[in-house]
Amino acid sequence: MSTTTRPNGSLYTKIENTIATVEFGHPASNSFPGELLQRLADELNTLSNNPQVNLIVLRSEGEGAFCAGASFDELLAVNNLDQGAVFFSGFANVINAMRKCSKLIVGRIHGKAVGGGVGIAAACDYALATVNSSVKLSELTIGIGPFVIAPAVERKMGKAALSEMTLAAHEWKNAYWAEKKGLYAKVFENTADLDKELDIFTQKLASYNPEALADMKRVLWEGTENWDTLLTDRAKISGRLALSDFTKNALSQFKK
Numbered sequence: 001m002s003t004t005t006r007p008n009g010s011l012y013t014k015i016e017n018t019i020a021t022v023e024f025g026h027p028a029s030n031s032f033p034g035e036l037l038q039r040l041a042d043e044l045n046t047l048s049n050n051p052q053v054n055l056i057v058l059r060s061e062g063e064g065a066f067c068a069g070a071s072f073d074e075l076l077a078v079n080n081l082d083q084g085a086v087f088f089s090g091f092a093n094v095i096n097a098m099r100k101c102s103k104l105i106v107g108r109i110h111g112k113a114v115g116g117g118v119g120i121a122a123a124c125d126y127a128l129a130t131v132n133s134s135v136k137l138s139e140l141t142i143g144i145g146p147f148v149i150a151p152a153v154e155r156k157m158g159k160a161a162l163s164e165m166t167l168a169a170h171e172w173k174n175a176y177w178a179e180k181k182g183l184y185a186k187v188f189e190n191t192a193d194l195d196k197e198l199d200i201f202t203q204k205l206a207s208y209n210p211e212a213l214a215d216m217k218r219v220l221w222e223g224t225e226n227w228d229t230l231l232t233d234r235a236k237i238s239g240r241l242a243l244s245d246f247t248k249n250a251l252s253q254f255k256k
Contacts, residue, residue, distance in 0.1 A: 004061060009036035013043060018054040018206045020047050020103075025061030029068035032116060037090035044097040044105075054213060055206040056101065057198065058124060059108035063191070066109045066133060067117025075242060076251050084239020085232075091116045092148050092231035098123040099152075099221050102214050104205065108198055109133045109184065110191050112172075118165070119149025121183060122156040125220060128201070129184040130194050133175040140169040142254070143247035147234040151227060157181040 004010035009026035024030065024040055032040075047053050060066050070091065078084045098105055098120070107124030111132045118135045121127050137146045137153075146153070146166055154162045161181040165173060175187045188194040205213070241247060 008033055010061070011036065011039045011043060013047070015050075015053060017203070018052065019057060019202050020050070020053045020055070021057040021059065022047070023059050023061060024067075026071075028071065029065040030060040030062065030117075031068040031071050032090065033071040033074055034087060034090045037094050041093040041097040044094070044101050048097075048101040048103060053103055054208075054210050055202055056103045056105045057108060057202055058105055058120070059110070064111055065117070066111045066113045067120060068112075069115030069117050072251060072254060076248075078239070078242045081236075081239055081243065084242045085236045086239075087242070088148050088235035088238040089232060091119055092235050095119055095123045095149065095152050096227055096231060099224055099227060102217060104213055104217050106198070106202055106205070108194065110194060112136070115139055115146060116149055118183075119146070119152050122149065122152040125217065126201075126205075127184050128194055128198055129175050129178070129187050130191055131175050131187060131189055133178065133184065133187070134172040135165065135175075135178050135183065136169075136172050137165040138169050140166065142250040143244050144238050144241040147237045148231055150234070151224070151230060153183075155224065157183050 004025040005027055009024060009032070012023045014021045022043055024036060026032065026036060047056055074087060078087050104125045107121050107127035109121050109127050109129040111130070113121050113133065113135050115137060118137060139146045150162055158181065175184060178184050179187045186197065188197065
């Protein structure tokens with residue numbers, strides 16, 4: 001599968017046998033500019049209300065990274081508090097859309113996930129991965145922190161794993177570590193094996209009573225009702241830090 005060349009990325013949805021497969025892509029390692037985050041959040045909200053859909057599969061394009069997080073170019077362009085809050089609200093909106101979606105979401109995590117990409121994997125209700133699906137929360141290295149996605153990561157993996165990933169911001173954690181901590185349900189040797197299991201698992205899951213699936217979704221997310229406010233507040237923290245000299249300097253080094 002080829003990766004899109006569109007500067008704002010691509011988003012495609014295919015509905016087959018009551019399973020909606022949503023695929024995002026971006027030429028920069030499937031990272032997310034703001035426009036693509038908004039499109040994904042809107043699409044999940046639409047599918048949530050679609051009676052023809054029992055289950056959602058979330059995946060990304062290509063054979064490289066699953067998701068490299070937020071767009072560095074857009075982060076560099078942030079120059080006031082309002083812009084910063086809006087920029088980081090992008091991932092907040094997607095995670096909240098995943099949380100509130102009435103359909104269970106199964107993640108196909110075929111490669112590395114960084115920052116916001118880890119948040120998206122954590123907000124899936126069930127995630128299958130390959131041995132290439134290492135994870136990293138590198139935000140502290142550029143002077144910010146994974147504040148917006150932290151609640152999703154902590155809910156799925158626990159505070160100890162969140163702490164370990166956040167503070168060892170330079171370290172990749174391998175897929176088996178992530179599986180042990182609860183981020184992934186299963187890890188496969190290659191994408192062919194992953195897709196085989198994904199097909200079997202999703203066909204089974206989509207065949208169950210849709211009402212029971214919706215009720216199960218609500219149970220899984222109990223206790224997160226304050227996230228609309230929480231994630232917006234967290235976005236403001238990241239937005240403020242993005243304006244710091246430390247972050248501007250760190251980002252300019254990355255861009256060289």
